[in-house]
Amino acid sequence: MLTTLSGRETKLIFAIMQDMTAIQDARQLRLQLGARLLDLLEADYFASYVWTRTDGDTDGVFLNMDESNLAAYQHHFQHCDPITPRFRMCRRATHLDQIISREDFLRTEFYNDFLARDGLHQGMNFHAYAANGHLGDLRIWRGAGKETFQQRDLEMLNAIGTAFGQALANMRSNEQKQREADPRLRLAAWATRHHLTGREQDVLCLVSEGKRDREIASDLNISVTTVRSHLKAVFQKSGLTSRAELLASINARHSLQ
Amino acid sequence: MLTTLSGRETKLIFAIMQDMTAIQDARQLRLQLGARLLDLLEADYFASYVWTRTDGDTDGVFLNMDESNLAAYQHHFQHCDPITPRFRMCRRATHLDQIISREDFLRTEFYNDFLARDGLHQGMNFHAYAANGHLGDLRIWRGAGKETFQQRDLEMLNAIGTAFGQALANMRSNEQKQREADPRLRLAAWATRHHLTGREQDVLCLVSEGKRDREIASDLNISVTTVRSHLKAVFQKSGLTSRAELLASINARHSLQ
């Protein structure tokens, strides 16, 4: 399918390969990749969202997109966006024409009141998936007057998108490992698992720093007997019987399930 | 410099880009990369060493190289290898001709008794470095009768090598983080730092699992008073005064300096 690359393209592809391994931050990588892709694909607009960890939060990165228009998308148009859901269903680089006919597209409110206003006429998307769900995407658009994207452009976006998806997945898994190694988060997870109250967590936190009841009491401005009461509750709830056991349990591998 | 890529080359470059992000194991990555590079550069032999962590250990991976010849290198020729040290000094892809004249090369024992025996005539190396030293390399050779590598080949190897170096560095840093997060290694590091004896470490290890003196004693088949003696020594050496403090200290961030 994909035939040859010009010198300019080759240079960009190698630059992208290096970005992909060198840049370890998802935002930076997408900004860099966006600039390269606009250059490589002779496109004008770039947007990329990633879906953050557990909650459905998105983190968007944009090039040449109008701020106020983006705000409008956040508030209104994302709810009547007829194309992104269809793009999302495709596991490879997809051309706008593949998911909606040009005629229908030009009639949508979404195009006329939103995309056209920013100058977006020809689009390609790549949506990256990992085993556990949607990772993020790359959205490339050309302005009015330019010709539509070709099969060749799709192939390039697809190849780069695939590697991009891998890179995102790696960052995810590294973040995950980082989180699992973070003592505070381990503690919080453990506390949640055992349904500790706020104060019980406060006490446990200080216990995990190796402090004695007396120190904890003075740190929290409560009496030693109160500290002991909270601690008693922690033991009750966890079924453990000593501070050392608590710390071992909190720091145990797989303590986040 | 680098001009255009053929369809075959383009396909391989994209495949390499994906390997570079997808493969997280240094050995596997090099094997895969080796196969792709031989294909891409129309070469015949591939070798790649990485220098492991602290000790100067090397881990080699090879394609089409003769086993017995490799053993000979390990035992003898690595000590009179006149070219690898020079290759190593170059921070970018380097052609054999750039570090030694063809005439001189053909006169070396190393070529006549070692390389030529395996059929290695034309070579290119890429050595990857990180801030803290040598990471690893990619060595590409062509057999007799083939023409020498061109500037174009060097450019490709250089671009791929750069990304490869990054990928290696990432794996290194991930391994490092993994190690820092491993409770056993944290404990061992802590023990070393405080000059604990073997038995003291045994006791400390069980303490870190949350066990009581009595359990530790029965686990180690010693009396409770002995456990306390060892523990006393641990407190003495560390300057700490409670098990909880011990555990907190062992699990503290930066506990590996």
Add this chain to the structure above:
DNA sequence: CCTTGCCTCCTCATTTTGGAGGATGTGCAG
């Protein structure tokens, strides 16, 4: 209004731990 959960504080009994001082045997290196 009344329950429920949480935070605060208490006592008394018991167990566990830490600190101080030993003693003994074994093995190894100077």
Add this chain to the structure above:
DNA sequence: CTGCACATCCTCCAAAATGAGGAGGCAAGG
């Protein structure tokens, strides 16, 4: 052979932690 380090065991004591029983106050929600 003579220290020396190490592992093993001991006593006595005080401090800390744990377990079991409370009680009062306060705020949110049915």
